[in-house]
Amino acid sequence: MASAAAEQTTSGAPAPLASMASLASLASASERLRPAAVEVRGAYKNYGDTVVLAGIDMTVPRGTIYGLLGASGCGKTTLLSCIAGRRHLDAGSARVFGEEPAPGPRLGFMPQELALYVEFSIAETLYYFGTLVGMRPGAIEERTDRLLELLHLPCADTRVAKLSGGQQRRVSFAAALLHDPELLVLDEPTVGVDPVLRHSIWDYLVEITKTGDKSVIITTHYIEESKQAHTVGLMRGGRLLAEDAPDRLTARFACGSLERVFLLLSSRQLASAPPPPSDEQHARALAPPPPAPDDCPDAPAQSSTPAAATAASPASARRRTCACPEWSSYRLRALLWKNFLWISRNIPVMLFIFAQPVLQIMFFCLAIGQDPTGLSIAVVNHELNSSYLCSEHIHHQCQLEYLSCRYLHHLNNSKSIVQENYSNISNAVSAVKSGHVWGAIYFTENYTESLLQRINFSDTSYFELNDWDNSEIKVWMDQSNQHIAQTIQYDLVLTYQAFLADVHMDCKWNLKLAEAPIKFETPVYGSIRPVFTDFACPGTILMIIYFLAVTLTAGVILTEKTEGLLDRALMTGLLVPEILVSHVVTQFAVICGQTSLVLLFSFAVFNIPHHGPMFAVIVLTLLQGLSGMCFGLLISSACDNIMMATYLGMGSFHPLVILSGVIWPIEGMHSILRYISYCLPLTYPTESLRCLLLRGWGVDSPTVYGGFLVSVAWITIYVITTLVILRFKKL
Numbered sequence: 207m208a209s210a211a212a213e214q215t216t217s218g219a220p221a222p223l224a225s226m227a228s229l230a231s232l233a234s235a236s237e238r239l240r241p242a243a244v245e246v247r248g249a250y251k252n253y254g255d256t257v258v259l260a261g262i263d264m265t266v267p268r269g270t271i272y273g274l275l276g277a278s279g280c281g282k283t284t285l286l287s288c289i290a291g292r293r294h295l296d297a298g299s300a301r302v303f304g305e306e307p308a309p310g311p312r313l314g315f316m317p318q319e320l321a322l323y324v325e326f327s328i329a330e331t332l333y334y335f336g337t338l339v340g341m342r343p344g345a346i347e348e349r350t351d352r353l354l355e356l357l358h359l360p361c362a363d364t365r366v367a368k369l370s371g372g373q374q375r376r377v378s379f380a381a382a383l384l385h386d387p388e389l390l391v392l393d394e395p396t397v398g399v400d401p402v403l404r405h406s407i408w409d410y411l412v413e414i415t416k417t418g419d420k421s422v423i424i425t426t427h428y429i430e431e432s433k434q435a436h437t438v439g440l441m442r443g444g445r446l447l448a449e450d451a452p453d454r455l456t457a458r459f460a461c462g463s464l465e466r467v468f469l470l471l472s473s474r475q476l477a478s479a480p481p482p483p484s485d486e487q488h489a490r491a492l493a494p495p496p497p498a499p500d501d502c503p504d505a506p507a508q509s510s511t512p513a514a515a516t517a518a519s520p521a522s523a524r525r526r527t528c529a530c531p532e533w534s535s536y537r538l539r540a541l542l543w544k545n546f547l548w549i550s551r552n553i554p555v556m557l558f559i560f561a562q563p564v565l566q567i568m569f570f571c572l573a574i575g576q577d578p579t580g581l582s583i584a585v586v587n588h589e590l591n592s593s594y595l596c597s598e599h600i601h602h603q604c605q606l607e608y609l610s611c612r613y614l615h616h617l618n619n620s621k622s623i624v625q626e627n628y629s630n631i632s633n634a635v636s637a638v639k640s641g642h643v644w645g646a647i648y649f650t651e652n653y654t655e656s657l658l659q660r661i662n663f664s665d666t667s668y669f670e671l672n673d674w675d676n677s678e679i680k681v682w683m684d685q686s687n688q689h690i691a692q693t694i695q696y697d698l699v700l701t702y703q704a705f706l707a708d709v710h711m712d713c714k715w716n717l718k719l720a721e722a723p724i725k726f727e728t729p730v731y732g733s734i735r736p737v738f739t740d741f742a743c744p745g746t747i748l749m750i751i752y753f754l755a756v757t758l759t760a761g762v763i764l765t766e767k768t769e770g771l772l773d774r775a776l777m778t779g780l781l782v783p784e785i786l787v788s789h790v791v792t793q794f795a796v797i798c799g800q801t802s803l804v805l806l807f808s809f810a811v812f813n814i815p816h817h818g819p820m821f822a823v824i825v826l827t828l829l830q831g832l833s834g835m836c837f838g839l840l841i842s843s844a845c846d847n848i849m850m851a852t853y854l855g856m857g858s859f860h861p862l863v864i865l866s867g868v869i870w871p872i873e874g875m876h877s878i879l880r881y882i883s884y885c886l887p888l889t890y891p892t893e894s895l896r897c898l899l900l901r902g903w904g905v906d907s908p909t910v911y912g913g914f915l916v917s918v919a920w921i922t923i924y925v926i927t928t929l930v931i932l933r934f935k936k937l
């Protein structure tokens with residue numbers, strides 16, 4: 207009741223309140239006569255089912271400060287991003303200088319987040335944002351000096367990371383003011399700023415709007431500081447409760463302060479419980495955005511050359527025409543400069559880029575593929591009296607005694623096997639069971655005699671069953687580890703062949719009788735005893751390059767996205783394709799460095815065989831890096847946060863390693879999985895690189911050029927998918 211009465215005083219009641227109100231109304235009337243810098247009508251915006259803007263009407267007269275006040279979460283930032291052209295309204299309209307909102311140099315935007323590269327100095331930060339809007343270096347330096355003084359900032363060479371929170375916010379503010387834009391959109395610029403400085407920031411805003419050609423929209427939680435604004439909009443729950451000059455508002459509602467007005471209007475809104483949107487309103491909110499007056503609503507309005515952009519003085523205030531987006535070499539140069547500076551300043555990133563690939567290939571070559579060593583086996587030799595040692599019975603020439611010792615002497619040449627003597631079989635087998643040794647071998651007490659009979663009697667009818675048994679070396683193996691078991695078996699069999707050949711030679715017997723009637727000639731490709739490293743290395747090289755490119759690309763873009771850096775850059779009128787191209791160029795340079803390091807270490811340091819044309823090897827590896835980078839772009843366009851991207855990246859890593867034939871031949875896979883494997887981005891390229899390196903084939907071989915074609919096909923798929931996602935979702 208009281209407040210309602212007080213409200214009526216504006217129309218007729220006595221006294222100072224009425225005269226104050228009439229003065230304020232005169233001022234505000236003159237402001238209302240000015241052309242509008244920003245006009246929002248019936249604005250609706252939803253996030254899913256949540257209505258964030260529920261029919262907002264807002265007018266910012268040119269050459270004025272508009273203070274947008276409201277509780278946290280009421281939709282201020284959303285409204286500002288619609289005015290700045292980064293988001294579209296679901297219904298209603300927004301006009302900036304009479305046109306569709308679009309990012310560009312006429313706008314100076316200070317986001318709520320810090321949105322600064324903390325690795326840069328103040329001067330570098332301002333240089334980057336200045337160059338993006340087309341300012342010349344001289345002009346940037348001049349403005350930097352002026353802003354450092356105005357905002358009480360330390361020396362321009364100071365790194366942003368070393369500044370206090372308040373100082374960092376001021377650098378962010380300076381970046382928005384730098385190019386002297388016609389419309390300043392400031393999202394809480396005074397948070398964390400001391401009262402004295404807050405005062406001087408407001409004084410500065412009042413000063414720049416005096417000429418009438420600069421307009422400011424500012425949000426703040428410090429309601430009282432917005433008394434200096436020409437107009438204040440009080441916002442709550444997606445609606446504008448009131449919009450007027452501060453004095454007029456306090457007079458109209460007979461409150462001593464804006465804060466009280468806000469509290470009063472909020473309690474009224476609460477009491478009257480905001481009506482649910484009418485059917486018509488709801489339909490409007492859910493309707494597609496109204497068509498733009500021309501064909502290219504997203505076009506940033508900006509000058510196409512740096513000179514023109516710097517010259518775009520507010521005084522000229524000419525109406526821009528909505529031009530289709532134009533590429534600009536100066537923006538691309540600014541982005542590339544920023545990317546390389548950021549990488550060079552970021553030591554963990556530098557380590558990740560260059561030490562990771564080297565470490566990974568080193569670990570692979572040192573840890574994988576070598577024969578296991580130090581494999582203990584238990585030896586039970588009943589040919590010997592327990593008091594004798596085998597070393598006393600190693601005979602050479604054709605002295606055919608204690609042949610078990612001669613065999614064991616040969617077995618000493620094995621790099622893998624270590625012999626441990628046991629007195630009986632049960633102890634030896636127990637040692638296998640308890641994991642002390644990998645196997646037990648046993649010679650019977652008349653091993654030599656039986657073996658000689660086996661060798662010399664081709665007519666087996668003279669040979670008793672027992673003699674067959676006694677002539678055999680019996681082995682009990684722990685086969686739980688396939689690779690170790692195979693190494694031991696391989697060494698035992700090879701040693702037997704060497705031992706038998708040795709005896710035949712010494713006794714001048716026919717050596718052919720000691721050999722299996724199968725002869726492996728010099729291999730067509732590869733070595734007599736192939737090494738697993740040679741098989742797995744081609745796939746590993748491609749994996750390293752591919753996944754480092756995925757991680758770095760997605761990591762860098764998503765960091766910029768989540769920290770508001772991308773948004774801030776896009777507000778200057780930057781085009782998404784320019785950002786993508788700058789990342790492609792930067793990443794390609796990084797991939798070239800990583801490829802050189804990985805190939806150098808593989809071939810020059812670890813002697814991985816490489817028989818094919820080196821140029822083709824390099825091109826294929828680079829293509830895989832590009833493929834990984836394009837997958838990284840896809841991830842960063844599809845995901846909104848680093849966590850989601852990590853799940854996607856990690857989720858794709860293991861299936862690719864397992865199914866691409868990197869560690870196990872595809873011929874050994876389940877037949878259905880084989881088809882899946884052939885569809886993956888690394889399968890054909892891995893086989894192609896294997897053929898280049900180990901078989902020395904050229905690019906005219908279908909298997910080799912197939913790898914190149916598949917890499918190019920996957921790059922195309924990733925790029926197209928990224929572009930499709932970006933059509934429906936903003937970066």
Ligand SMILES: Nc1ncnc2c1ncn2[C@@H]1O[C@H](COP(=O)(O)OP(=O)(O)OP(=O)(O)O)[C@@H](O)[C@H]1O
Pocket residue numbers: 253258276277278279280281282283284285318
């Ligand atoms: N991208 C988004 N997706 C879904 N909901 C969102 C998104 N951005 C904002 N919102 C929601 O919209 C509402 C308004 O958010 P907005 O950031 O515009 O509020 P605000 O008034 O600026 O708040 P603050 O003063 O705390 O910054 C909030 O409830 C927020 O959770």
